[in-house]
Amino acid sequence: QSVLTQPPSVSGAPGQRVTISCTGSSPNIGAGYDVHWYQQLPGTAPKLLIYGNSDRPSGVPDRFSGSKSGTSASLAITGLQAEDEADYYCQSYDSSLSGLVFGGGTKLTVL
Amino acid sequence: EVQLVESGGGLVQPGGSLRLSCAASGFTFSSYWMSWVRQAPGKGLEWVANIKQDGSEKYYVDSVKGRFTLSRDNAKNSLYLQMNSLRAEDTAVYYCATGNGPFDYWGQGTLVTVSS
Numbered sequence A: 001q002s003v004l005t006q007p008p009s010v011s012g013a014p015g016q017r018v019t020i021s022c023t024g025s026s027p028n029i030g031a032g033y034d035v036h037w038y039q040q041l042p043g044t045a046p047k048l049l050i051y052g053n054s055d056r057p058s059g060v061p062d063r064f065s066g067s068k069s070g071t072s073a074s075l076a077i078t079g080l081q082a083e084d085e086a087d088y089y090c091q092s093y094d095s096s097l098s099g100l101v102f103g104g105g106t107k108l109t110v111l
Numbered sequence B: 001e002v003q004l005v006e007s008g009g010g011l012v013q014p015g016g017s018l019r020l021s022c023a024a025s026g027f028t029f030s031s032y033w034m035s036w037v038r039q040a041p042g043k044g045l046e047w048v049a050n051i052k053q054d055g056s057e058k059y060y061v062d063s064v065k066g067r068f069t070l071s072r073d074n075a076k077n078s079l080y081l082q083m084n085s086l087r088a089e090d091t092a093v094y095y096c097a098t099g100n101g102p103f104d105y106w107g108q109g110t111l112v113t114v115s116s
Helices: none
Strands: A009-012 A018-023 A036-040 A047-050 A064-069 A072-077 A086-094 A099-102 A106-110 B003-007 B010-012 B018-025 B034-039 B045-051 B058-060 B068-073 B078-083 B092-098 B110-114
Touching: A009 A018, A018 A086, A018 A106, A047 A064, A072 A086, A086 B045, A099 B045, B003 B092, B018 B034, B018 B092, B018 B110, B034 B078, B045 B068, B045 B078, B058 B068
Parallel strands: A009 A106, B010 B110
Antiparallel strands: A018 A072, A036 A047, A036 A086, A064 A072, A086 A099, A086 A106, B003 B018, B018 B078, B034 B045, B034 B092, B045 B058, B068 B078, B092 B110
């Protein structure tokens, strides 16, 4: 059971918009710790997608955006493309565990 | 170009030991926190440990405390993870990553299998 809760799967048709939620609690997201998002394409290492809740590293398309409010965060992907099919993970810090934590991951299927 | 290359994985019996290495290039290694993140087969990501730039601070997930030891050699641009008393549940791909959350760059991973 992950400290950060994500839906196991989401799906959308090409061109559509999807969102992936990441629900935490007071020792982690609710305490103000930043949320970061990673994309893991099949058979590859994870890649940083969003950092500091809403910032994109260089090279990440602006179709990807992040937000945070209260004890939750969200990743939005607009203009879905087949190449976006991957697993997505949120990550933050948890003060009660004194460590870094990940969400359980969400598998995005492009229909 | 940032490169992180892990090595040292393999098959080990329960109770055994392994030492993972991560060779870094393309950035100023001594200026970055470094971390290990693992992924059990078919499962999600789990942070394992991280180490400050000068090695003065190290942190571990509870499940590996007392069994795993993280170290670095800034002169050799290398990160190490000594894993002792290995258990079946330690079976995973181990990734070396830059940073302390966010993890900016990741290696390709090395597979550790703990089985008799």
